[in-house]
Amino acid sequence: GILAVGFAILQVPLLGAQFGHDDQTHRWLIVALIIMELGSLLTSASMLSIVWHFPDFKSVVTACSTMTIFGTACFPIILQALMRASGLSFSSVMWGRLVLVVLACVCCRYTIPTMEEYRAQGAKAIGMPLPHAEDTTFCQALRNAHLVALQHWPMHVLAIVFTGTSMACGSVYAGSLVELGEVLFGSAAAGEALASSLPITAAISAWIVVPLFAYASDYLKAGSMGMLAANVALQVLCSIFLTTTTLHAQVFVAVCQGMSNGLVPTYFSRYYLAFAGPARLGSLAGLCGTYSALPCFVSQIGIYSWMSALPSTGPEHLILPLEVGCVAATTMFVVFGSYVALVGLPEKPVVLAEDKDDPDLLADVRQS
Numbered sequence: 158g159i160l161a162v163g164f165a166i167l168q169v170p171l172l173g174a175q176f177g178h179d180d181q182t183h184r185w186l187i188v189a190l191i192i193m194e195l196g197s198l199l200t201s202a203s204m205l206s207i208v209w210h211f212p213d214f215k216s217v218v219t220a221c222s223t224m225t226i227f228g229t230a231c232f233p234i235i236l237q238a239l240m241r242a243s244g245l246s247f248s249s250v251m252w253g254r255l256v257l258v259v260l261a262c263v264c265c266r267y268t269i270p271t272m273e274e275y276r277a278q279g280a281k282a283i284g285m286p287l288p289h290a291e292d293t294t295f296c297q298a299l300r301n302a303h304l305v306a307l308q309h310w311p312m313h314v315l316a317i318v319f320t321g322t323s324m325a326c327g328s329v330y331a332g333s334l335v336e337l338g339e340v341l342f343g344s345a346a347a348g349e350a351l352a353s354s355l356p357i358t359a360a361i362s363a364w365i366v367v368p369l370f371a372y373a374s375d376y377l378k379a380g381s382m383g384m385l386a387a388n389v390a391l392q393v394l395c396s397i398f399l400t401t402t403t404l405h406a407q408v409f410v411a412v413c414q415g416m417s418n419g420l421v422p423t424y425f426s427r428y429y430l431a432f433a434g435p436a437r438l439g440s441l442a443g444l445c446g447t448y449s450a451l452p453c454f455v456s457q458i459g460i461y462s463w464m465s466a467l468p469s470t471g472p473e474h475l476i477l478p479l480e481v482g483c484v485a486a487t488t489m490f491v492v493f494g495s496y497v498a499l500v501g502l503p504e505k506p507v508v509l510a511e512d513k514d515d516p517d518l519l520a521d522v523r524q525s
Contacts, residue, residue, distance in 0.1 A: 160196030161262050163189050164255040171248045201225040205426065205438065206270050209278040216371035216384075219426035223419055224363045234353065302440035305433060305507045315496055316428065317445055319489040321452025323421055326482040328453075329460045330414055331355055333475055340472045341402050354408050358415030367419040384424040385494040391417040392487035399480050402472060431502040456482065 167189040173182025204222040208215055236250055270278070306313045334355060338348030374383045391413045398406045398413075426442070433441040460478045467474035 160193060160200055161255070161258045163191075163193030163196050164251070164258050166192060167251060168248075168255065171251055175248055197226070200265070203265070203269055206275050208430065209275065209281075210270070214372070214375045215430060216374045216423070216427055217368060219430070220368045220371035220419075220423045222426060223367060223423040226363070226422070234356065298437070298440045299444065301509060302433075302437055302444040304509050305437055305441055306444060308507045309432065309500075309503070312493075312496060312500060313445060315489070315493040316425065317449045318452050319486070319493045320421070320425060320446070320449040321454075322456050322482070322486045322489055323417075324449065324453045325456030325460065326479070326486045327414060327418055329457055329482065330479055333464075333479065334411070337472065337475050338407070340475065341407065342404060347404065351404070351407055351411065354411045355415055358412045359418050362416040362419040366416055367423055370420070371423060382494075382498065384420050384427070385490070385497065388417055388420050388424065389487060389490050389494060391420070392483055392490060396480055396483040396487060399483060400476055402476075428502070432507055437506075456485075 166185055170179070170182045170184075170186040170189070173179050173185075201222050204225060205218065208218040211218055239245065240247065240250060331352075334352040335345075335348040338351035339345055341347070342351075370384065370387065377383075394413045395410050395417070398410050401407075429438060429442045429445070460482050463478040463481075464474055467477065
């Protein structure tokens with residue numbers, strides 16, 4: 158519903174520009190984009206509500222949630238091709254997309270489980286009652302998420318640092334692709350072609366590669382360790398081929414980065430399920446995601462500052478900081494993955510001391 162509201166507001170600046178009132182309506186564009194981004198994230202997160210209906214395929218469900226985010230990365234490219242082929246205006250295409258979003262909202266209204274169904278199925282899947290998280294306030298939920306995180310704080314600190322550095326490297330790489338292509342191959346067309354390969358690869362990865370990989374992990378009962386190993390391999394390949402100044406090598410790096418962009422959030426959605434369970438999944442994931450913004454911003458500032466400080470006489474001012482960033486992200490991933498393999502993930506979600514005041518939870522803890 159929030160996403161549909163955002164698309165509806167988007168029509169205001171589009172109509173204003175079409176009829177010559179852009180100076181009065183352009184401010185609504187920022188409002189629309191903020192609401193659309195919020196609605197998109199909430200819609201993708203809502204897909205996790207069916208994860209406990211398929212307890213043997215948690216990786217597949219989390220991959221589908223990732224698919225809704227990164228699978229739309231090539232949507233602007235598809236829209237541009239549609240407008241060129243059909244002659245439709247941008248405003249007409251956006252009206253059509255608004256209709257599709259409204260229809261999708263109606264479908265979600267009748268397919269996404271209610272909170273009662275979600276909690277009941279979650280308790281059945283993990284084999285223990287859930288704390289009454291729906292009775293807590295926002296501050297209590299935030300406090301409980303911190304308490305859950307503190308139970309395994311070394312692992313979560315490594316996860317936060319890795320997530321931040323990985324996001325920083327991915328965003329800086331995506332933002333530098335056009336310039337990198339121009340510097341390496343001497344034409345703006347080459348830069349645009351290289352830049353367009355990343356969203357296409359991310360979409361293919363999110364829609365095909367990641368779900369298939371997730372299904373194989375669930376089918377083979379491999380959990381999420383396969384995703385860790387795959388991400389390490391992809392980051393190593395990025396570090397190796399980034400220094401190869403040929404078009405095929407750079408496209409290969411974009412392919413590896415696009416696949417990694419899909420695997421990382423899929424893994425961490427699966428990761429947080431092990432600690433929070435149905436009751437506190439959103440609060441724990443949101444908390445750690447917020448904290449990961451700090452290493453992300455620091456890494457971005459460091460990489461961009463290094464790029465600016467190096468002489469721009471060749472591609473080294475772009476390749477060297479990016480390569481060091483890839484190596485740093487790979488190192489963090491190896492350290493984090495080794496710690497997870499050594500310690501292991503909990504078999505059941507973390508139960509706090511105050512949860513044990515619940516008679517059902519107390520009985521379950523005594524039995525275990």
